[in-house]
Amino acid sequence: MSVARIFWAWLALQLLLPAPGRAGTVWVEDFKQNHLGMDHEWEMPVVLLGQGSGRFESDGEIARLSLCSGTAFRVQVTTARTIPWDAGQSRLLQMRISRLSPEARIKVYALCDADGREPRLVLNHQNASEALSAQVLTVDLQDKIPAETRSLSLRLELDKSNLKADPRLVEVYIDWIKVGLPGAPDQVPGVPRSASTEADADSGDAEDAQWLQWSAPEGYDDNRYTLSISRDPLFGAACTTILDGIEATRHRLDAELGAGVWYWSVSATSTSGLSGDFLLNEATGKPFSITIPESEEKADAVYPHFNVRAGSQGFGSTIKFTDEPKIVEQARFVLAMGSDSYKFLLGADGEDVNYVTVYQDMSDEIRRKSHTLVELIENEPAYRTVLDLPFKYFAMWANAMDMRVTLGRGKYNAPEMESEYRQLYDLTRFLMQTYQGTGKVFLIGHWEGDNVLMGGNDLINGTPSDAMINDMRRWIANRQRAVEDGRNSLPDVTGVEVYNYAEINILTPVLEHNLPRMINAILSEVPVDLISYSAYNCMNHTDELPERAWQHFDYILEHARFTGAWKHGKPVFVGEYCLPITLNPARPVRNLAAIQSAASWGSPINLFWSAYSVHADGHSSLVEFDGEKNQDYWYLADFIARMHALKNATRTWLGRNPTEIEANYLALEFDRIATSDILARVIDSVEYRVMVEDERFLTEILDGCGIAADAAGQLKQELATRLKQGELTRFEALLEILDSAAFAQAVSEDDFASYLAQVMGEESASGDGKRSERFLEAMNSRSFIQKDLDPDLADRINAELRAKYRPMFSTWN
Secondary structure (H helix, E strand, C coil): CCHHHHHHHCCCCCCCCCECCECCCCEEECCCCCCCCCCCCECCCEEECCCCEEEEEECCCCEEEEEECCCCCEEEEEECCCEECCCCCCCEEEEEEEEECCCCEEEEEEEEHHHCCCEEEEEEEECCCCCCEEEEEEEECCCCCCCCCCEEEEEEEEECCCCCCCCCEEEEEEEEEEEEECCCHHHCCCCCCCEEEEECCCCCCCCCCEEEEECCCCCCCCCCEEEEEECCCCCCCCEEEEEEEECCCEEEECCCCCCEEEEEEEEEECCCCCECCCCCCCCCCCCEEEEECCCCCCCCEECCCCCCCCEEECCCCCCCCCCCCHHHHHHHHHHHCCCCEEEEEEECECCCCEHHHHCCCCCHHHHHHCCCHHHHHHHCHHHHHHHHCCCCEEEEEEECCCCCCCCCCCCCCHHHHHHHHHHHHHHHHHHHHHCCCCCEEEEEECCCHHHHHHCCCCCCCCCCCHHHHHHHHHHHHHHHHHHHHHHHCCCCCCCEEEEEEEEECCCHHHHHHCCCCHHHHHCCCCCECEEEEECHHHHCCHHHCCHHHHHHHHHHHHHCCECCCCCCCCCEEEEEECCCCCCCCHHHHHHHHHHHHHHHHCCCCEEECCCCCCCCCCCCCCECCCCCECHHHHHHHHHHHHHHHHHHHHHHHHCCCCCHHHHHHHHHHHHHCCHHHHHHHHHCCHHHHHHCCHHHHHHHHHHHCCCCHHHHHHHHHHHHHHHHCCCCCHHHHHHHHHCCHHHHHHCCHHHHHHHHHHCCCCCCCCCCCCHHHHHHHHHCCHHHHHHHHCHHHCCEECHHHHHHHCCCCCCCC
């Protein structure tokens, strides 16, 4: 079973979410909690009565249930676990829906334990209008389910109308669901009465901080509200909802919002957790809104860094293809893939084992004259070359010079601790002072901590000594303190970050037998900035992925102590993964499942072991002995390419970075979708459709294609009508424009082929086939993504990148 299919069967542990103003037994699905935007486990959607496809997914705020088909009439999705029901207290169900397609129905069934879980229809709501609708639906279940019910499952069903012409797509967006609310329907609070905005007097910029204000409903004595703010007046996209979480009649809006119109509304919540209807502007019938002005147009738009979530590492290798040191050659190889992360060994100074025994083309003479880690970087050109490369993340096993740490034997005392502390402290300051303003992030860590903790004993079944546990705690704490003190000593240095990480490498003994290991004996007591998981104990069990990976990562996140300093997503990353066998057809497929599992959970860095093999038989590498890139390389390169495509398409059309959940979903299915599919999803998204109306979208595309005004007007009118009627999507409209006679007249065949070759990178572009097909072929070629991989463009969109993702034939030359 594929990774993408399995995730429907395992999303998260069931959570009951008691909150202030909500009864403790109320089941709430707010579509936020886990890495795929679900609070609870749901089964895969099932399409009924015909052929078609159904999807049920969340963006971390809003869930979307959709049916795409020419013949199927309905799609269902059911909770995978039962919901407790207290017959003496539980009574009501509420859900807030938006963007229910015209003529479509949303139905809710209860599957109760009292009657063998036969589906009982408890809600049947149709959007009878020609427009999209949004509202709070309330259902009294008291007389709709057996009185003996003690648990139930919930089934949502979306039905197409069978009375009118069948649309290709029907959908409903769901903000939240509450099941088991006490009280009665007549206890639903009224609607807040008025709304206004006010600039924050304490803020120097009214655009950055505003107060949203409203008046309580008439006769409402509680003080709890739900607030939603969205680009969409129906709150179906780019939405943030604070469910039952506002305890005042105003809220300070200080989040960074993109330019444009933002809609907001509030509803009141009763003591029992019942939500009322949302406030609308009586004059317009829409929610209230605020407008964020457009910023001054710039040639290059700059964005926060977006993690591509895949990289590799360079250690001693059995192959080499250039005159550069192995550590440098492998770093350049990984950088050329488009990765933003690289790991290597820094230091280690034992006579029998040291960094020169790993990197055998480095100078032992330099090692002997380098007495600290800073001296080593200053003396060894290879290290400085690597650190100067334009990676975002540099992970390193950093081992102090002129010493060897020995734990659990009474040999790690004050002198050793001070020596290691001083070197890591100085290294932190050196990296910050040397690379300030570059945006680089350095991760100082160590090799697999569980192997160190066990000291050669049975890793699976053994128990570490008390002396080793105590020394490991002191060792990890000492390293953390050194890095933390070093960065705190330079408060005025900006544009560079240094963190300390600890690495674990096994969880099975903890999960199955509660044996002491790094995660529960050390890192539950000693806080660190972040944790690396050398994840063979997890990822080599391919038949259990992704759920095994998600379980392991969740356990680490929940049981370790973190400093909170890490700023780049979840503070857990994969320090190593790769099936340790020689290349065969199964290995790349299994490693593909591993990167999908880790990245879809939200691990910000995932490092394949390794770029070149360190083994005589050549296993665990991206390159074979003859220099040929193997299938592991191409899977990883394609993963990185899709992440760059998602980043640049989202920035170009939506003016923002992809969200973490958007990246999580892409990680699950990147091997089954093309770059053009990514672009189509962005262009066809509700967010873009509410940001830019159809007419403006068509005008901009037609202008970019250089089509003359008279021909453009006729084509625009035809396409706008078909868009409104749901006969085609915006991306399909773009393709039709490329195939139009008006475009053929505006852009010659030579100019079109030159654009594909020079802008989109398709050197083999020919005159064969429809232009839309050639455009898609160019976009989906591996050469298309090459310019996206330029590290100088990692955090910005320039005119050249913009022209790749948004046709600009009229201005390109």
